[in-house]
Every structure is written in structure tokens, then in C-alpha cells.
Amino acid sequence: MQLSENVFIIGAGETKFGELWERSLREIAVEAGLKAIENAGIYSKDVQVLYGSNSLGGTINAQNDIGSLIADFSGIASNHIPAIRIEASTASGAAAVREAYLGIKSGEIDCAIVGAVEKMTDLYGNEMLDHLGTLLDREWEAFFGATPAALAALSARKYMHDFNVPKEKLMSISVNDHLNATMNPDAQYRNKLTMETAMGSTMVADPLNIMDCSPMSDGAAALVMCSESFMKKNKKEGIKIMSSAVSQDFLALHSRNSYYTMDSTVLAAKSALEKSGIKHKDVSFVELHNSFSIYGLTAIEDLGFAEKGKGKQVIDEGIGVNDSLPINPSGGLKAKGNPIGAVGVGQFVEAVTQLRGKAGQRQVKDAKFGMLHNIAGTGSTSYVHIVGGE
Amino acid sequence: MGKLSAVWRETNHRYRLIAHECGNCKKMYFPPRDVCPICHRESIGKMKEKELSGLGTVESFTIVHDAPPAFARQRPYVLALIRLDEGPVLTAQIVDSVASEIDIGKRVRSVFRKVREDGKGGIIQYGYKFVLE
Ligand SMILES: [Zn+2]
Numbered sequence: 001m002q003l004s005e006n007v008f009i010i011g012a013g014e015t016k017f018g019e020l021w022e023r024s025l026r027e028i029a030v031e032a033g034l035k036a037i038e039n040a041g042i043y044s045k046d047v048q049v050l051y052g053s054n055s056l057g058g059t060i061n062a063q064n065d066i067g068s069l070i071a072d073f074s075g076i077a078s079n080h081i082p083a084i085r086i087e088a089s090t091a092s093g094a095a096a097v098r099e100a101y102l103g104i105k106s107g108e109i110d111c112a113i114v115g116a117v118e119k120m121t122d123l124y125g126n127e128m129l130d131h132l133g134t135l136l137d138r139e140w141e142a143f144f145g146a147t148p149a150a151l152a153a154l155s156a157r158k159y160m161h162d163f164n165v166p167k168e169k170l171m172s173i174s175v176n177d178h179l180n181a182t183m184n185p186d187a188q189y190r191n192k193l194t195m196e197t198a199m200g201s202t203m204v205a206d207p208l209n210i211m212d213c214s215p216m217s218d219g220a221a222a223l224v225m226c227s228e229s230f231m232k233k234n235k236k237e238g239i240k241i242m243s244s245a246v247s248q249d250f251l252a253l254h255s256r257n258s259y260y261t262m263d264s265t266v267l268a269a270k271s272a273l274e275k276s277g278i279k280h281k282d283v284s285f286v287e288l289h290n291s292f293s294i295y296g297l298t299a300i301e302d303l304g305f306a307e308k309g310k311g312k313q314v315i316d317e318g319i320g321v322n323d324s325l326p327i328n329p330s331g332g333l334k335a336k337g338n339p340i341g342a343v344g345v346g347q348f349v350e351a352v353t354q355l356r357g358k359a360g361q362r363q364v365k366d367a368k369f370g371m372l373h374n375i376a377g378t379g380s381t382s383y384v385h386i387v388g389g390e
Numbered sequence: 391m392g393k394l395s396a397v398w399r400e401t402n403h404r405y406r407l408i409a410h411e412c413g414n415c416k417k418m419y420f421p422p423r424d425v426c427p428i429c430h431r432e433s434i435g436k437m438k439e440k441e442l443s444g445l446g447t448v449e450s451f452t453i454v455h456d457a458p459p460a461f462a463r464q465r466p467y468v469l470a471l472i473r474l475d476e477g478p479v480l481t482a483q484i485v486d487s488v489a490s491e492i493d494i495g496k497r498v499r500s501v502f503r504k505v506r507e508d509g510k511g512g513i514i515q516y517g518y519k520f521v522l523e
Contacts, residue, residue, distance in 0.1 A: 129458035140421045141481050144505060144517070145454060145461045150469050151481075153452035158471075161450075161494055205469075206453040250427075254471055254479040259450060 007104045008231050008238030009387070011040025011224030012352040014345075017337030018188035019121045020218040025061050029070045029117035032220035032342075036113065040224035040236065044076045046111050047224070049103060050083040053096035053116035055341035057085075059131050061119055070115045089135045089376035090291065092116065093221070093344020094383030098244045100225045110230040116346070117220040118339035128216055135377045137252040149213055151253050151378045152292035153205035159260040159294060160207065163309035167207055171198045172315045173296035173327070174211050174334045180321060181331025183362035188217050188337035211334075212293040219339035221346040239355045242369070242386040243275035251380045260294070262379035265302035272371070272384040273304070280304055284367040284388070285326040285354060287347040289375045290333050299373055300327070303384070326364045329354060344374035344383065351387045404517035407442040407500055409478060418442075420478035444500030446474040446520070451484065451492055460506040472498055472520055487522040497523035 013035025015028045029052070037044060052067035063069065064085070071083035088095035093116045100112040120128065133142035141151065156170060175195055181187035198211035231238050247267035250256050257263060273279065286303065290296030300311040305325060319327035330336045330350035333343060351370035353359045359367075369388035375381065402408060403422055410419045412426035413436030419426070420442060426433035451470035454461075461467065468484040470492075484492055485503060498520040505517040 126456065126459060126462075129456070130460075133458060142458075143515070144482050145457065145464070145467060145469055146481050147454065147456065147458060149456060150452050150454045153454075154450040154469070154471050154481075157452060158450040158494070202455075203453075204456045206455070208452075252481070254481050259471065 005105055005107055005227040005229065007101050007225060007241045008228060009223050009225050009241065009348065009352055010231060010236045010238040011036040011042070012222070012349045013039050014186055014221035014349045015219055016186050017217045017219035017339055017346070021121060023218070025057065025063060025117055025119040026069055026073045028119065028218060028220040029115055030073045032117070032222040033070060033074045033113060033115045036222035036224050042111065042224060042234065044074070045079060047076065047079070047081060047113045048109050049081055049100070049112045050076070051096040051099050051112065051114045052083060052085040053092040053114060053341050053345060054085055055087060055089055055092045055118060055135070056131050057119070057341070059134060060123060066117070070117070088381055090340040091344060091374045091376040091381050091383050092341040093346065094372065094374035094385060095344070097223065097345060097348060097385065098246060098383060101241055101244045104225060104227050111224065111226040113222060113224050114345055115220070115222045116342035116344070118341040119218045120216040120339060121218050141252050147205065148377065149208055149292065150205040152294050153208045154253065155259045155298070156207055156294035159298065165309070165312055168195060168199065169312040169315055170212060170293040170297050171195060173290050173293045174198055176319050177290065177328050177332035177334035177336070180329050180362055181335030183360065184331045184336055187331040187335055188215060189335045208292060208294070214291045214333035214338035217337035217339040219337055219342050219346065221342050221349050223345060223348055239352050239387055240389050242278065242389055243272045244385050245271035245275065246381065246383045247271070248381050249379060253378045256379070260298050261308060262298065262302050262375065262382055264379055264382035265299060265373065265375065265384070268382040268384040269303045272386050276386040278369055278386060282369050283371045284369050285329050285364045286371045286373065287328055287330060287332070287350055288373040290328065291338060293334070295375070296327070296332070303371065303373060321362050321364050329359065329362050329364055347372045347374060348387070355388050405502065407444055407518055409440050409442050409476065410437040411440045412436065413438055418476045418478055420474065420480055442474055442476050446472040446498055448484070448492065448494055448496045448498060449473050449479065450494060453489065460508050463507065468492055470520065483519045485519045485521060491522060499523055
């Protein structure tokens, strides 16, 4: 058995993200999976394992065993390969990619498919907040009225207070997302957002407005991943996963060392960069987890692009697709959309598109390395992946 | 939402703000923990119940407008991170106070209140909230 195989992505596909009322969870999952297989140009018999990624199917859609569901309706049930659902809250997507990565790296698996899906718009009104509350500490946060937005707002107020940062710097992350999404046909919101409209939008949890918050989205994304030997044998071209890192922290925000530094992100980013051998200056673009604008700003710092409290300087220098550090060329969680269990795999789809030079108007020039950041909830888990290179 | 047994299990800690103190390093934990994250196995069997004073300081706060169904009638409400004088931080509402007077650094004390109402005519659950000192 050859140890430490290099791992490549040879196929990527996704559905449009958004309110896909007429389509079911299984339909969109299958669409993304088939697109990835088609894109890779392989046959389903080549796939040795399926990792299904999903976060809230069990409560929103009353559907569990999503690994089997996807395998079944992708027409591969009779191939009898393992089909397992990976759940790590809003980081389920990156978690599933990492499981496939580890399996291939070990030499046990040659070819894997990751299929990620979330179907969120089948609920009425604010019922969704009960489901999202299950991603927090149910007994000691959600019980007392905490919601994901409220906890992000607690981080935002303390951050703005301690570093004297105006709210507009947070909102810049959302404005940038919307601009990039105008160039992404898969994005949920393809409208430009002005700072004035954003700052005047409905209050969700003071100081966060609705334009600080990522939407509810339906969406699915899938990848075909394989070993270097499989890729060469089948004469495929792939995008290399340079490194994969994950780190954990306390579940509840109130138990952590800081309200605005995600230690899990700091540690995962450090580890991912070390393992990849590249430096911050080598990163061509970042897809970061801005479920709320404050998390986008603090991620710039926690990923190591600025000192704590100075993320605004990176924003001032420019985070657009043609600037020095392009952030969320896809449109990010705010505007491409946030189907929570699928969003991490959607980031990989964007990275593959960028690194293949196929991103059209939103193409980052000479894109060579992408950094992908996917967190669970308020930061209990952080995944960082580096993709690209030879 | 859920069986009554799930409601009653944590009731004592919610009603009387009972923390756990690590018998090894003396650090206080709320919510209570059976293992100290600093001392690990040295703390097993040495976590002792301690009643908290209910006095603390606001570290951050938000006014929640978009609320879950069980809080719809309280909307908008103030939710805060409160550092208790004994050390632990908890997440709780601040009530009976003028919103404009709530700020980071303000002193608060705990009161016993209705926390949530699950469904129309559903279970009412009680616990701690805080008021400005
Ligand atoms: Zn201890």
C-alpha cells in the first residue's frame, strides 16, 4: 500500500443556490452529484465511497440517512459502496471533503464522491430559528433566547467597542459579496448592494441588520476526488488539495477565550499553511465563512491576514476580485447563499472553477492557490483547506 | 418542545444558579461540568456544587428582533453575555431595564423569571434573567 497519496479534485458541480421551492432535497443532491461525475468524465462504477454532507435534514426535512438517499437516487445503490452522511453543523461540507481526503491519502480509497445538500426553505416564518438553535448549546444558549444572529451580534458589539471599528467595515464584507455574486450564475442574490441600503436594512439583532446575515438557501454541491495514481491512470486533470486542517473549541460562545477571535480558525489556518508549505502572500483568493458579516471581518484576522482589530486595513486595501486579496469571489455566504450543510463544498466548487481559469467575469487573475474556510455555528469547529499548485 | 424530564433535569441549576467548582484548581464553571477542562482526570469526582451570587458585569449585549417562536411575545428583548463575579460567563436576557441604559461594563444581578413559552398553551419554562443594578 502506497502511503501519503496526493489528493486531487477531478470533478465539481453544483446547483443554483436559492429558494428552490419546486425541487426536493433528493433532486438537488442528485443534480449536483451527476454534474460532478459528468465534469470528471468518470463512470459511477469508479466511485468507491460516497460521503453525503448535510446538517439539518433530520429536523427540517424529517429525513436522515442522507448518504443512502443520495446513493440510491444517483442510481448507484446496486454498486453497494459505502454511503455515509457526515454532520458537523455548518461545517459539514468541509468535514465530508476532509474524510474523503483522509481516505484517499491513506491509500485505502482511489476515488470518492462528496455530495452535499441542504434544503432550508420548506418552513414557515421563524420556525427555522428553532432548527438553527439546535446548532448552538441548546440548554444554555438557545434556551434563553439566543439565535445564531444574536450570538454574532454579541461578538460584533464587543469587537466594535474594543477596536473602535464602525459598523460599515463589517458591512463591507456583504457589499463585496453582492458585487461578486452579480458575476456568478449559481448565486442566490445577483443584485448589487449599496452601503446605504445595507446599513438601513431591517434590524435582526442589534447591531446586525438583515444585510449582515446570510440567507436561508436550498442548494447542493458535489466533488469527485481521487488519488494521483487514479488520476494519471485515467488521464484526468485535477486540482490538488495541498492541505486539510481542522480545529475545535468550546461549543458555547460564553465558554471561549474570546468573543471575537475564533481559536479554532487560528489553529486550523496555521496548520493548513504549514502543511501546504505556502505563505499568506501566495494565497490568490479566500473563500471565508461569513454567515454573518462580523465573522467575515474576524476571519480575515484569524486566518492570519491581519492582526486582531486590524482586519479593516485589509478591507480598505481592497477585497474585490481584482484587488490584492480577493475575498469570496463566488459571492460568499451572504450573496451566493448559505445552504448550511452544502456551503463548504460549494466553496470547493468555486475554487476548482477559479483554479481552472473558468470563472468568467469574476475570474481572479493568475489564480494559483485558494484558501477555504468553513466553520460550525459560532466557531466550535473550523476547517481550513488550501487548494491549488502542481 | 420535548419531554418534561428534559425540562426538569437542569432546573435546579437554572433556578438557583448553581455552579461547579473544580476541587483541584478551584476554577468555577457555569454551566456545571463534570470534568474540568484544565485539570482533566485530576478533577474527576472533585467537582463541587457552589451557589453563585448572581452578581455580574455586562460584557456584550444585543437587542433581538428576529426571535424564535417561543420568544415571539417578548420581542424585542435584550440578550447579553454576563461575567459573574465568581468568574464564569453566561448568556441571558436583561429585563425590566431602560434599553438605553444597558451598556458594556454595567453591573447586573439575577432575577427569577419566565424564560420561554413553547407553543400556544404550551409549557412555560422558568429560569434566570438579569436586571441592571
Ligand atoms: Zn481544574
